[in-house]
Amino acid sequence: xxxxxxxxxxxxxxxxxxxxxxxxxxxxxxxxxxxxxxxxxxxxxxxxxxxxxxxxxxxxxxxxxxxxxxxxxxxxxxxxxxxxxxxxxxxxxxxxxxxxxxxxxxxxxxxxxxxxxxxxxxxxxxxxxxxxxxxxxxxxxxxxxxxxxxxxxxxxxxxxxxxxxxxxxxxxxxxxxxxxxxxxxxxxxxxxxxxxxxxxxxxxxxxxxxxxxxxxxxxxxxxxxxxxxxxxxxxxxxxxxxxxxxxxxxxxxxxxxxxxxxxxxxxxxxxxxxxxxxxxxxxxxxxxxxxxxxxxxxxxxxxxxxxxxxxxxxxxxxxxxxxxxxxxxxxxxxxxxxxxxxxxxxxxxxxxxxxxxxxxxxxxxx
Amino acid sequence: xxxxxxxxxxxxxxxxxxxxxxxxxxxxxxxxxxxxxxxxxxxxxxxxxxxxxxxxxxxxxxxxxxxxxxxxxxxxxxxxxxxxxxxxxxxxxxxxxxxxxxxxxxxxxxxxxxxxxxxxxxxxxxxxxxxxxxxxxxxxxxxxxxxxxxxxxxxxxxxxxxxxxxxxxxxxxxxxxxxxxxxxxxxxxxxxxxxxxxxxxxxxxxxxxxxxxxxxxxxxxxxxxxxxxxxxxxxxxxxxxxxxxxxxxxxxxxxxxxxxxxxxxxxxx
Amino acid sequence: xxxxxxxxxxxxxxxxxxxxxxxxxxxxxxxxxxxxxxxxxxxxxxxxxxxxxxxxxxxxxxxxxxxxxxxxxxxxxxxxxxxxxxxxxxxxxxxxxxxxxxxxxxxxxxxxxxxxxxxxxxxxxxxxxxxxxxxxxxxxxxxxxxxxxxxxxxxxxxxxxxxxxxxxxxxxxxxxxxxxxxxxxxxxxxxxxxxxxxxxxxxxxxxxxxxxxxxxxxxxxxxxxxxxxxxxxxxxxxxxxxxxxxxxxxxxxxxxxxxxxxxxxxxxxxxxxxxxxxxxxxxxxxx
Numbered sequence: 001x002x003x004x005x006x007x008x009x010x011x012x013x014x015x016x017x018x019x020x021x022x023x024x025x026x027x028x029x030x031x032x033x034x035x036x037x038x039x040x041x042x043x044x045x046x047x048x049x050x051x052x053x054x055x056x057x058x059x060x061x062x063x064x065x066x067x068x069x070x071x072x073x074x075x076x077x078x079x080x081x082x083x084x085x086x087x088x089x090x091x092x093x094x095x096x097x098x099x100x101x102x103x104x105x106x107x108x109x110x111x112x113x114x115x116x117x118x119x120x121x122x123x124x125x126x127x128x129x130x131x132x133x134x135x136x137x138x139x140x141x142x143x144x145x146x147x148x149x150x151x152x153x154x155x156x157x158x159x160x161x162x163x164x165x166x167x168x169x170x171x172x173x174x175x176x177x178x179x180x181x182x183x184x185x186x187x188x189x190x191x192x193x194x195x196x197x198x199x200x201x202x203x204x205x206x207x208x209x210x211x212x213x214x215x216x217x218x219x220x221x222x223x224x225x226x227x228x229x230x231x232x233x234x235x236x237x238x239x240x241x242x243x244x245x246x247x248x249x250x251x252x253x254x255x256x257x258x259x260x261x262x263x264x265x266x267x268x269x270x271x272x273x274x275x276x277x278x279x280x281x282x283x284x285x286x287x288x289x290x291x292x293x294x295x296x297x298x299x300x301x302x303x304x305x306x307x308x309x310x311x312x313x314x315x316x317x318x319x320x321x322x323x324x325x326x327x328x329x330x331x332x333x334x335x336x337x338x339x340x341x342x343x344x345x346x347x348x349x350x351x352x353x354x355x356x357x358x359x360x361x362x363x364x365x366x
Numbered sequence: 367x368x369x370x371x372x373x374x375x376x377x378x379x380x381x382x383x384x385x386x387x388x389x390x391x392x393x394x395x396x397x398x399x400x401x402x403x404x405x406x407x408x409x410x411x412x413x414x415x416x417x418x419x420x421x422x423x424x425x426x427x428x429x430x431x432x433x434x435x436x437x438x439x440x441x442x443x444x445x446x447x448x449x450x451x452x453x454x455x456x457x458x459x460x461x462x463x464x465x466x467x468x469x470x471x472x473x474x475x476x477x478x479x480x481x482x483x484x485x486x487x488x489x490x491x492x493x494x495x496x497x498x499x500x501x502x503x504x505x506x507x508x509x510x511x512x513x514x515x516x517x518x519x520x521x522x523x524x525x526x527x528x529x530x531x532x533x534x535x536x537x538x539x540x541x542x543x544x545x546x547x548x549x550x551x552x553x554x555x556x557x558x559x560x561x562x563x564x565x566x567x568x569x570x571x572x573x574x575x576x577x578x579x580x581x582x583x584x585x586x587x588x589x590x591x592x593x594x595x596x597x598x599x600x601x602x603x604x605x606x607x608x609x610x611x612x613x614x615x616x617x618x619x620x621x622x623x624x625x626x627x628x629x630x631x632x633x634x635x
Numbered sequence: 636x637x638x639x640x641x642x643x644x645x646x647x648x649x650x651x652x653x654x655x656x657x658x659x660x661x662x663x664x665x666x667x668x669x670x671x672x673x674x675x676x677x678x679x680x681x682x683x684x685x686x687x688x689x690x691x692x693x694x695x696x697x698x699x700x701x702x703x704x705x706x707x708x709x710x711x712x713x714x715x716x717x718x719x720x721x722x723x724x725x726x727x728x729x730x731x732x733x734x735x736x737x738x739x740x741x742x743x744x745x746x747x748x749x750x751x752x753x754x755x756x757x758x759x760x761x762x763x764x765x766x767x768x769x770x771x772x773x774x775x776x777x778x779x780x781x782x783x784x785x786x787x788x789x790x791x792x793x794x795x796x797x798x799x800x801x802x803x804x805x806x807x808x809x810x811x812x813x814x815x816x817x818x819x820x821x822x823x824x825x826x827x828x829x830x831x832x833x834x835x836x837x838x839x840x841x842x843x844x845x846x847x848x849x850x851x852x853x854x855x856x857x858x859x860x861x862x863x864x865x866x867x868x869x870x871x872x873x874x875x876x877x878x879x880x881x882x883x884x885x886x887x888x889x890x891x892x893x894x895x896x897x898x899x900x901x902x903x904x905x906x907x908x909x910x911x912x913x914x915x916x917x918x919x920x921x922x
Contacts, residue, residue: 034582042599069582070598075888082484084498084580103485154871156889199788200871202888205598214770215788232600361703369738381739384730392751392799395763402766441672448669452662460670462911463677469906470680471860471880474899477887478680481687488683509676541661563753570756573862573880577887590758590863597762606766609759616754623754624747 030063033266034257036086038073038096038159038249039203040225041121044286045090048279051318052270064266072203073159080105080254087258087267090120090251092159092204095342097250110252120274121288123247124223124330125167127239128211135217140168140177140241143218144192151199151216153207155350160204164220165356166345167245168193170338176243176331187355194359211236222247227287227325243332249288278318285322301327396613403606414607419584420592423608427589430500431568434507438564442515443557449516450523467512475509476502476577498580503588506574511567518560522553559626566619569612684903688896699894700901707875708882709901715790715878716858719797724851727805728843732835734806735813752802760799761867768795787868789876796864801854808850809843816842849913856909859902 037045049066056064069076069084073092080086081103089106091097097118100106111118129137135148143150153161172180172189180189198216201207204225211219212234219236226238253271258264273279280290284299296303298321339345349356403411414420449461467475482489483496496502526549534544550557572590579586583595589612596605689696699705734746752760768786769775778784786792816839824834862880871877871885879902886895 036580039598067582067585069580071581072888074890078888078890079498079580082480082486082497083495085495154885156885197872199876202871202885209598209600210788213765214775229600370736371738377737380729380733381737384726384733385741385745387726388730388745388748388802391795391802392760392763393748395767395799396751398767398772399759399763441668444665445669445672448666452666454666460673462907462914463673465910466677466681466903466907469856469860469910470903471862471883471899473862473880473884473887474684474895474903475680477892477895478683481683481892482679505676509680512676566754570754570759570863572756572758573866573884577884590756593756593758593762605762609762612756612759616751616756619754620747620750623750 030065031263031266032065032067032261033088033263033270034067034086035069035088035090035270036076036080036084037068037070037090038076038092039070039205040092040160040222040228041090041249041283041286041288042068042070042205043228043231044121044224044283044288047282047286047319048274051278051282052273055273056266056269059269062266064270066270070205072153072157074157075202085257085260086254087261087263088251088270089254090249092247092249093162093342094118094248094250095346096159097252098342100252100254105254105256106252107255110255111250116275116291117248118250118252119248119291120251121224121249121283122291123249123287123289124240124333125163125220125244125247126223126226127241128208128219128221128226128229128236129217129239131235131237133237133239137218138239140171140189140243141179143168143196143220144177144180144189145196148196148218149198149216150193150196151201151207151211151219152197152221153204154200154202155356158201158203158207160207160222160225161200162346162350163222163245163247165190165349166336166339167241168220169349169355170245170334171241171243171332173338174243174332174334176241187359190355191359191362194356223289223327224287230324231286240328240330242330243334244330245338246333246335248335281317281319281321284327285319285325287325289327299325299327302329399606399613400610402602403610405606406603410603411607414601414604415611417604419587420604420608422584423587423589423592424611426500426503426587427569430504430507430588431565433504434511434568435561435565437504437508438511438515439557439561442512442560442564443519446516446519446523450520464513464516467509472506472510472571472573472575473577476506476574479505479574479578497578498582499586502578503575503586506578507568507571510571510574511564514563514567515557515560518556518563519553522556523549526552555626555629559623562619562622562626566616566623569615681903684896684899687892688900691893695893696897699897702894704877705882705894705898708877708879709898711790711793711877712859712879712902713905715793715797716855718794719801719858720851720855722794722798723801723805723854724847727802727850728809728847731806731809731813732839735810749803749806752799757800757861757863758867761796761864764792764796764799764864764868768792792868793865793876793878796868797858797861800861800864801858804854804857805847805850808846808853812843812846813839845916849916852909852913856906856913859906859909 035045035049045068049068053064053066056062069086071079073096076084076089077091077096077099080089080100089097089100097106097110101108101110127137127143129135135145136142137148142148152164155161155165168177169186169190171177173183173186175181175185177185177189180186180192199207199210201210204222208219208221208225208229210216211221212229223238226234226236229236230238251271251274253264253267255264258267274283275292277292277295280292280295281298284290284295289301290296290299293303336342336345339348346354348354351357445464449457449464479502480497481487483492483502485491487497494501496505530548531544534548539547570590571588572594575588575591576594579588579591581587581591581595587595589608593605593608593612596602596608688699700709730749734742734749765787766772767774768778770779770785770787775786778786784791786795824838860880861878862884865878865881866884869876869878869881871881877885879898883895883899883902886892886898
């Protein structure tokens with residue numbers, strides 16, 4: 001009886017101690033950094049984190065453990081707001097960081113002093129079709145055809161989905177979709193497009209996987225996501241529309257949590273590291289368009305009025321260029337400014353009364 | 367009803383139909399999954415099982431499920447006892463409550479926890495992190511597997527005649543001794559069956575955990591979360607491999623269920 | 636005694652409280668523990684959901700459940716669960732009958748496998764189905780191109796997943812009843828010349844009916860809350876292939892907690908109503 005009690009007691013102590021909070025780490029022992037990312041950059045960060053770990057080890061002699069979590073941008077943002085104590089947050093679009101600013105977790109000046117306005121990577125909204133393109137899809141207008149099945153994620157949770165919808169609407173508004181030009185053309189085109197959506201997945205990754213599994217004729221997705229699929233042997237063709245939106249993905253330090261955990265130094269170092277040439281090359285190798293001008297030149301992205309003089313003193317590149325990745329230009333590239341910025345675009349398209357929400361209710365309701 | 371040999375064409379047709387349906391419904395998919403796990407050969411599969419994040423995910427799942435079983439056994443037994451043996455106002459209400467986790471979408475359970483213990487939650491700030499940490503996962507597992515032990519033990523308790531216990535009391539046995547020596551042996555099989563069901567349900571829980579754990583890879587990820595993540599990582603071998611392993615656990619649980627079920631049926635008057 | 640793991644009546648059939656002297660503290664202590672346990676784990680989430688659902692007033696509550704997407708999701712859940720329950724009733728009864736009545740090779744193994752859907756994580760069930768019936772598999776492609784039926788990511792896939800999840804319910808409800816059935820009645824029926832079918836329909840089936848109904852209703856209630864397998868196999872198009880539980884999940888992830896709560900409440904009330912109905916049926920039988 002006594003032994004049973006002792007055993008029970010030990011068991012309880014053991015179980016309770018498993019849940020004891022992990023105390024904030026002191027300097028010398030390994031430090032833990034939690035990264036909350038949106039869905040698609042998981043492989044890219046998988047490459048960058050070891051680079052950062054050796055960099056930090058060299059600089060401070062300290063080992064850093066990085067815990068990662070990836071899910072839809074909107075969902076991730078909300079998770080952090082409700083108590084997911086991430087130190088660094090890397091999301092698909094700026095408003096998802098803004099909501100954390102509003103929640104008091106990220107300071108309002110998160111992107112000040114940053115040459116890139118807090119954007120670590122860029123991408124484009126592109127189309128992916130089956131290898132021989134049996135439906136002959138070449139541009140946005142083809143998506144409005146009868147009987148085409150479109151795959152795109154759900155804007156309610158996915159940042160990528162919002163980029164997709166705005167790319168379509170913007171292309172039409174700017175007159176690049178035959179038959180749907182002009183202001184009203186955008187909404188009209190969306191109506192046609194939305195009627196053809198076959199599956200609405202939670203995030204960009206799940207959406208593209210659905211396409212890979214054989215559903216749909218065309219997927220609207222990030223350029224980097226198609227590259228990610230191609231890298232592991234996926235079979236589809238990447239199609240660049242004539243007009244598309246420039247995707248810019250922000251990264252920030254979550255001030256409240258880094259101060260709580262005592263990880264500010266490491267977190268800020270990590271975020272700054274993302275703009276270093278090697279990290280940018282790592283991103284580029286996974287299909288994310290780099291923002292660092294030097295790396296942009298290396299990967300063949302021509303920027304009109306930017307003069308880049310390679311620094312002869314710079315450290316040699318650790319990361320080799322992936323020859324399968326190219327970043328062609330598109331005929332017409334616009335940004336979120338086309339819609340007056342996210343503060344206008346989001347409510348206009350994705351709120352309860354937003355254009356997208358309304359159209360979905362109508363189109364599917366029949 | 368007595369067993370007979372299947373002779374008539376109707377009988378044979380029925381058997382084939384029934385077995386065929388089962389084959390199509392789950393035996394074939396199960397085989398397909400085993401096939402999928404081995405699709406790239408044995409090497410990648412073994413590599414999966416040696417992957418530290420897989421091992422960790424299983425540790426998390428098994429440890430927390432075990433803890434959930436312990437909690438639900440102790441508290442569930444108590445509850446079954448109280449519901450059967452005590453009379454008080456509102457007892458029937460509480461009794462009906464027990465079925466709720468069975469029909470409650472687990473996602474909502476997870477989300478209720480966030481509302482309670484999350485950053486701006488009703489009971490915030492908690493002493494230690496609950497949501498997006500292990501305690502939250504444990505609570506989720508306790509919730510979804512709550513009804514099984516209670517519902518298995520209740521009818522057996524109800525069917526017990528008072529004489530043996532009364533006899534024990536009259537010879538001076540304490541309540542605890544009476545329970546241990548008179549009642550427990552009677553309900554033991556049902557209790558074990560309930561424990562097995564509880565364990566199965568706790569291991570398999572996904573919906574609540576997905577909302578509440580943050581799915582931090584290699585940390586708060588459970589085995590089922592790992593499967594989900596592996597699918598998203600295009601790591602099919604990993605996804606199918608871990609799924610097959612989970613199924614192996616399920617088969618062991620199945621065998622236990624079957625053995626116990628047989629004993630329960632044979633014990634009936 | 637049925638072997639379904641849930642929903643037993645209490646109260647009138649309960650054994651009388653022990654007559655021996657027991658310290659009242661112990662009794663109250665136990666009661667406190669039990670009620671706190673149930674209260675904390677069940678009442679509290681229920682209250683949270685309710686409060687979240689109606690926090691902006693009843694009219695907003697009403698609005699959020701009458702929105703087209705919400706209604707469609709709830710109806711899809713009801714519709715698919717009902718189809719599943721109906722199919723399951725027939726197949727489950729036949730399966731139980733076959734298991735009890737006939738000897739055949741592999742019967743013991745088969746009997747054990749029946750419980751597999753209880754034991755496997757629901758997410759794994761979904762993964763299994765996609766692997767065999769997904770659009771790139773031979774079977775999925777066949778259905779798609781030849782019969783123009785899309786299995787997965789459409790309603791048939793949902794029903795398929797629910798059938799798997801609900802498979803054991805009717806079988807395990809009916810089996811014990813069949814096992815304990817009085818054989819003399821069926822023999823009597825057969826000696827007066829009734830065919831096998833008539834015997835089944837007139838003699839066996841009426842005795843099974845309560846168990847069948849219980850099993851079917853349980854599987855129905857279970858399906859309303861099913862999530863893990865559905866999230867993998869359903870298409871999640873609002874108003875076309877989005878189930879109630881997935882709608883709730885999407886709303887939670889999208890931050891519309893009020894909408895998520897209200898639809899959950901509706902689903903919960905329906906499922907709960909069904910389980911109460913099962914309890915009532917049992918009361919009537921025992922009374």
